[in-house]
Amino acid sequence: MNTLILGHVxxxxxxxxxxxxxxxxxxxxxxxxDGEFLSIVGPSGCGKSTIMRLIAGLIFPTxxxxxxxxxxxxxxxxxRGMVFQKPTLFPWLTVEQxxxxxxxxxxxxxxxxxxAEAERLLTLAGLSDFRNDYPHQLSGGxxxxxxxxxxxxxxxxxxLLDEPLGALDAFTRMNMQDEILSLWQRSNHxxxxxxxxxxxxxxxxxxxxxxxxxxxxxRADMANDMPYPRNRTSDEFLxxxxxxxxxxxxxxxxxxxxxSQ
Amino acid sequence: MxxxxxxxxxxxxxxxxxxxxxxxxxxxxxxxIIFLDYTICLMPVVFGLLALAEYLYVPNLxxxxxxSTYAYFLGALTIFGGGFFVASLFWRRAFYVLRYKAPxxxxxxxxxxxxxxxxxxxxxLVLPYFPWTDQxxxxxxxxxxxxxxxxxxxxxxxxxGYFAGALLGLLTGTACGVSRTVDYWLSPFIRLLGAIxxxxxxxxxxxxxxxxxxxxVFIIGLGVWYALTISTMTGIRNIDKSYYDAAKTLGAxxxxxxxxxxxxxxxxxxxxxxxxxxxxxxxxLITAEMVGVESGLGWYVSWQKSxxxxxxxxxxxxxxxxxxVVVNRGLEVIRRRLLRWQEGLI
Numbered sequence: 001m002n003t004l005i006l007g008h009v010x011x012x013x014x015x016x017x018x019x020x021x022x023x024x025x026x027x028x029x030x031x032x033x034d035g036e037f038l039s040i041v042g043p044s045g046c047g048k049s050t051i052m053r054l055i056a057g058l059i060f061p062t063x064x065x066x067x068x069x070x071x072x073x074x075x076x077x078x079x080r081g082m083v084f085q086k087p088t089l090f091p092w093l094t095v096e097q098x099x100x101x102x103x104x105x106x107x108x109x110x111x112x113x114x115x116a117e118a119e120r121l122l123t124l125a126g127l128s129d130f131r132n133d134y135p136h137q138l139s140g141g142x143x144x145x146x147x148x149x150x151x152x153x154x155x156x157x158x159x160l161l162d163e164p165l166g167a168l169d170a171f172t173r174m175n176m177q178d179e180i181l182s183l184w185q186r187s188n189h190x191x192x193x194x195x196x197x198x199x200x201x202x203x204x205x206x207x208x209x210x211x212x213x214x215x216x217x218x219r220a221d222m223a224n225d226m227p228y229p230r231n232r233t234s235d236e237f238l239x240x241x242x243x244x245x246x247x248x249x250x251x252x253x254x255x256x257x258x259x260s261q
Numbered sequence: 262m263x264x265x266x267x268x269x270x271x272x273x274x275x276x277x278x279x280x281x282x283x284x285x286x287x288x289x290x291x292x293x294i295i296f297l298d299y300t301i302c303l304m305p306v307v308f309g310l311l312a313l314a315e316y317l318y319v320p321n322l323x324x325x326x327x328x329s330t331y332a333y334f335l336g337a338l339t340i341f342g343g344g345f346f347v348a349s350l351f352w353r354r355a356f357y358v359l360r361y362k363a364p365x366x367x368x369x370x371x372x373x374x375x376x377x378x379x380x381x382x383x384x385x386l387v388l389p390y391f392p393w394t395d396q397x398x399x400x401x402x403x404x405x406x407x408x409x410x411x412x413x414x415x416x417x418x419x420x421x422g423y424f425a426g427a428l429l430g431l432l433t434g435t436a437c438g439v440s441r442t443v444d445y446w447l448s449p450f451i452r453l454l455g456a457i458x459x460x461x462x463x464x465x466x467x468x469x470x471x472x473x474x475x476x477x478v479f480i481i482g483l484g485v486w487y488a489l490t491i492s493t494m495t496g497i498r499n500i501d502k503s504y505y506d507a508a509k510t511l512g513a514x515x516x517x518x519x520x521x522x523x524x525x526x527x528x529x530x531x532x533x534x535x536x537x538x539x540x541x542x543x544x545x546l547i548t549a550e551m552v553g554v555e556s557g558l559g560w561y562v563s564w565q566k567s568x569x570x571x572x573x574x575x576x577x578x579x580x581x582x583x584x585x586v587v588v589n590r591g592l593e594v595i596r597r598r599l600l601r602w603q604e605g606l607i
Contacts, residue, residue: 080510
């Protein structure tokens with residue numbers, strides 16, 4: 001059983017000009033366990049991505065602790081895989097070489113298990129016919145699928161998704177959401193997904209954290225127990241949507257307008 | 262009947278080549294245009310024969326002598342053009358290449374004819390500064406052993422300096438691009454050394470260096486080193502930091518970040534530096550040979566000039582030109598090969 005715990009995490013950044021400091025995160029506390037899919041939703045500037053980067057070990061907290069199974073996080077590691085908003089595929093490598101980049105770093109390219117896994121993932125992502133193409137030849141959805149499987153090949157204990165679908169069109173996006181769901185259901189590891197799309201957060205997560213900006217803090221942390229597959233148009237879903245919108249201070253205005261008319 | 266033609270259409274689409282596609286999508290060519298295309302393809306042969314006729318049948322200016330060397334040369338070029346034309350009748354690809362190149366080939370023959378007329382036939386351009394092509398070709402042939410030897414010496418010197426400089430430049434450029442500390446200590450010197458045009462060093466180095474060869478290698482290498490350092494450094498600095506982040510989460514250590522991410526990312530810049538370095542190296546090579554090193558094509562050119570042997574001088578210049586064109590072509594082929602991933606991107 002893997003457990004990720006954030007305890008009283010604060011993060012501040014020095015401004016590029018002046019002596020000021022920006023408080024990006026203020027007292028973040030939560031813990032996640034295997035089998036949980038945590039959606040983090042909030043407006044831009046609320047430090048959602050900062051949380052992802054902290055867990056990945058790309059940056060370090062100003063105060064507080066982050067531990068995975070009791071061990072503090074000190075550096076990036078393949079046990080915590082991350083997918084970014086941009087696919088960040090290496091443009092000089094082919095699809096297949098991008099997928100086996102991590103194997104190459106670890107001297108595993110000839111390992112038969114790894115190769116079989118690579119082959120399985122290529123087929124799963126529908127990329128086997130494009131293995132020799134370069135990233136710029138792929139569509140946005142294909143590129144992001146490749147970024148996903150490039151991280152999945154390491155079987156990370158924690159899967160960090162930093163708005164990976166943000167740049168995709170609505171239809172590709174909905175298809176990818178289903179794909180991410182089925183990947184998670186199969187592995188049952190911890191998934192944390194940052195998004196600014198409320199529908200996406202509600203459609204995917206077993207739990208949803210709503211954040212508020214300046215300084216970034218948790219406004220609500222709720223279990224979302226709607227059964228999968230979820231129906232985006234069901235009453236329950238729409239109720240959830242209203243609730244989250246209100247938490248983000250968007251719901252109230254509309255209601256008062258309606259009442260005043 | 263309907264079905265059969267549809268089947269044929271499918272067959273065509275399944276075996277499309279680039280040329281076939283262009284043909285299918287372009288307007289149908291009329292008989293006149295086809296005739297014109299082939300006439301243009303035949304132009305090099307026509308103008309080759311005209312150049313030959315001018316050389317053989319227009320009388321020389323009194324006192325000017327000519328041999329059959331130039332005639333053979335023109336003949337060989339014309340036969341090449343003829344062979345190309347025959348190939349274009351049977352091979353589509355050859356046709357497209359020739360249709361594109363033929364006007365220029367013809368123009369080259371026109372230039373040769375005009376030059377021959379202005380020198381050998383009328384003397385409008387006077388000796389010894391403007392020898393006719395026949396003289397240059399003969400000079401080249403007579404002195405071929407020595408010229409080849411000079412070319413060999415030039416190339417040895419060029420590549421010794423080039424590779425030494427390129428390798429060191431790659432090293433310092435990478436170090437400066439990756440490490441702030443190295444950049445802090447080295448950058449000022451790099452800027453200082455880079456500001457001085459390489460040929461400035463020739464007089465000093467030629468005196469200090471143990472041999473003229475090693476001195477010349479040093480100066481050639483210096484220019485290449487500078488070009489490579491700057492281009493590699495710039496390439497690595499321009500990297501999108503998200504590549505580093507992605508590589509780190511995929512398990513890359515500090516050295517792997519350099520060799521698997523930073524350097525591959527900088528390859529386009531590095532190649533640009535290599536091209537720039539080559540042109541600087543060629544410049545320094547010829548300058549060094551003209552003022553110090555007593556071998557090589559640059560030395561040959563200035564030596565023959567001092568004897569007023571302009572035919573031989575031009576011969577060496579032609580060889581020089583061919584050598585540099587081949588070297589740069591080679592570099593270009595390598596560049597294309599390494600930048601295949603950019604195809605259609607830029």
